[in-house]
Amino acid sequence: MKLSYLLKGVKSARVTGVFPRRGLPSCNSHKCLSTVSTASYHGKQRASYLPYLILGVSAFVVASHQTVQNDTKRKSNRRIIVIEDDVDGEDEDEDEDNEEEETSEEREERLEQERQDRIKNKPPLSQIFNISDFEFVAKQVLPPGTWGYYSTGSDDEFTLRENHYAFGRIFFRPKCLVDVTKASTESGDIFGATFDAPFYCTAFAGSPMAHPDAEKNLILAAGNEKIPYLVPIQCSYPLDTFMSFAKPDQENFHQLHFYTEEQLENAPAYFKNIEDNYPNIKAFFINVDLPCLGNREKDSKIRAALDPSVNDGLSVFAAPTIKYLNLTWTDMEKLKNSTKIPIVLKGVLRKEDVLKAAELGLGGCLLSNHGGRQLDFAMPPIEILAQSRKLLRENGVKDEDFKMFIDGGIRRGSDIIKALCLGADAVGLGRPFLYAMASYGQPGVERAMQLLKEEMLRDMKLLGVNSVKELNEDMVDIESLKFKGISSSDILYNSNYTNMPPPPFTK
Numbered sequence: 363m364k365l366s367y368l369l370k371g372v373k374s375a376r377v378t379g380v381f382p383r384r385g386l387p388s389c390n391s392h393k394c395l396s397t398v399s400t401a402s403y404h405g406k407q408r409a410s411y412l413p414y415l416i417l418g419v420s421a422f423v424v425a426s427h428q429t430v431q432n433d434t435k436r437k438s439n440r441r442i443i444v445i446e447d448d449v450d451g452e453d454e455d456e457d458e459d460n461e462e463e464e465t466s467e468e469r470e471e472r473l474e475q476e477r478q479d480r481i482k483n484k485p486p487l488s489q490i491f492n493i494s495d496f497e498f499v500a501k502q503v504l505p506p507g508t509w510g511y512y513s514t515g516s517d518d519e520f521t522l523r524e525n526h527y528a529f530g531r532i533f534f535r536p537k538c539l540v541d542v543t544k545a546s547t548e549s550g551d552i553f554g555a556t557f558d559a560p561f562y563c564t565a566f567a568g569s570p571m572a573h574p575d576a577e578k579n580l581i582l583a584a585g586n587e588k589i590p591y592l593v594p595i596q597c598s599y600p601l602d603t604f605m606s607f608a609k610p611d612q613e614n615f616h617q618l619h620f621y622t623e624e625q626l627e628n629a630p631a632y633f634k635n636i637e638d639n640y641p642n643i644k645a646f647f648i649n650v651d652l653p654c655l656g657n658r659e660k661d662s663k664i665r666a667a668l669d670p671s672v673n674d675g676l677s678v679f680a681a682p683t684i685k686y687l688n689l690t691w692t693d694m695e696k697l698k699n700s701t702k703i704p705i706v707l708k709g710v711l712r713k714e715d716v717l718k719a720a721e722l723g724l725g726g727c728l729l730s731n732h733g734g735r736q737l738d739f740a741m742p743p744i745e746i747l748a749q750s751r752k753l754l755r756e757n758g759v760k761d762e763d764f765k766m767f768i769d770g771g772i773r774r775g776s777d778i779i780k781a782l783c784l785g786a787d788a789v790g791l792g793r794p795f796l797y798a799m800a801s802y803g804q805p806g807v808e809r810a811m812q813l814l815k816e817e818m819l820r821d822m823k824l825l826g827v828n829s830v831k832e833l834n835e836d837m838v839d840i841e842s843l844k845f846k847g848i849s850s851s852d853i854l855y856n857s858n859y860t861n862m863p864p865p866p867f868t869k
């Protein structure tokens with residue numbers, strides 16, 4: 363294997379999709395994502411990485427030699443081949459020469475061609491076994507600028523990682539000898555609706571960069587799988603067109619945020635329109651986590667590395683200048699009094715605010731840190747959930763009177779079950795469905811939903827429960843939940859452990 367190959371890794375390309383039809387800044391020039399020079403970026407890094415890499419690999423070879431004599435020769439030979447290839451530098455020089463000769467247009471074309479090849483040769487859906495597989499494929503087929511926008515967290519991304527890792531600190535206490543032949547993932551009652559499973563596709567901007575049909579994939583897949591979709595206010599279709607894609611009996615939620623005082627003043631009229639014309643929208647989820655935008659540094663860095671002159675389109679998402687309306691509890695009370703549809707606060711991050719929302723008579727809270735994209739070091743929602751239900755119950759708020767949702771880092775059926783055990787009525791997933799859509803369109807989103815249902819059902823049976831109603835705190839051990847950032851590593855075990863292979867590309 364050659365160093366040049368290792369360093370090239372994921373290649374970049376020009377964006378081919380269109381950005382929003384409506385409501386969002388246009389990116390039709392594609393310049394914002396005409397990324398282009400991942401290779402030259404990597405190229406620049408090469409010179410400085412090379413000595414370290416050689417030193418590192420050499421040290422590894424020496425260490426292996428001392429510890430495992432018998433096996434050393436074979437192993438080190440393999441490693442040395444890597445080094446010799448690189449130290450020898452023939453291919454490397456050749457590559458560099460080629461790069462020097464290549465104009466930026468040629469490079470752009472080559473990178474785009476390479477991405478198109480990956481799109482053509484992507485693994486069939488039948489090779490996708492879990493949500494991480496979708497992520498792997500999306501990372502390969504999306505232009506790097508788009509990938510950066512989707513995958514970024516804020517600042518150093520502690521919260522982004524903790525969202526997911528927190529689930530790894532909860533363990534199950536399964537019951538044995540239970541008849542689970544009738545187990546079902548069907549949700550409980552959520553604002554008068556029931557679904558095939560208690561998870562939903564959450565609201566996110568930027569779908570048109572993933573697929574030309576954008577959010578249409580999501581609402582159709584959600585309808586076929588009987589899963590709720592949190593229809594985003596930043597949808598790239600006008601609301602009436604978009605809702606016409608839904609099945610007549612398909613029930614959904616609607617996410618809202620406000621940019622201006624005028625929009626806030628017009629909210630009652632907007633609510634009335636929904637009440638009169640879209641009775642299948644069962645709740646409004648209003649953002650309370652957007653007094654300003656988080657510092658999505660990875661996104662900015664990737665774009666800057668790709669093209670320092672880029673200053674339009676997508677950058678507006680990460681720009682500190684974008685202004686949302688600074689809502690307060692007083693606004694929320696007025697909003698609540700202006701509609702019959704239950705209001706859920708999206709982005710609550712402390713149990714005291716959950717109680718306040720319940721006392722205000724709101725419909726529920728969605729514990730969310732925006733997928734780690736707003737305040738870094740905000741707590742993982744699953745941990746706040748464990749505290750919040752307890753506080754609500756202590757204050758006499760019945761579970762059925764106040765709905766709890768969480769999102770962020772949920773990637774497995776077991777994560778969904780853990781959240782239900784700790785008092786969630788349903789959980790939201792964002793990037794998983796975004797990546798499934800980017801890689802495979804509507805069938806991908808449906809497959810992602812099916813996988814989660816299958817995982818949920820299997821785990822419920824293994825837990826010894828038949829329905830989501832039976833999932834409660836007694837089924838989990840959360841002793842370690844509060845110990846954030848701690849990971850134990852069994853080096854011996856890990857050195858023998860083989861990583862799960864990613865889904866194979868056909869070429």
Ligand SMILES: Cc1cc2nc3c(=O)[nH]c(=O)nc-3n(C[C@H](O)[C@H](O)[C@H](O)COP(=O)(O)O)c2cc1C
Nearest residue numbers: 512564565566567730732733769770771791792793
């Ligand atoms: C690319 C992207 C765009 C998003 N845009 C919005 C948005 O416009 N409004 C909103 O309320 N949340 C938005 N979110 C946050 C999601 O609603 C949700 O909180 C988050 O994705 C959950 O984390 P997960 O991606 O780990 O599942 C966005 C998330 C992503 C990844």
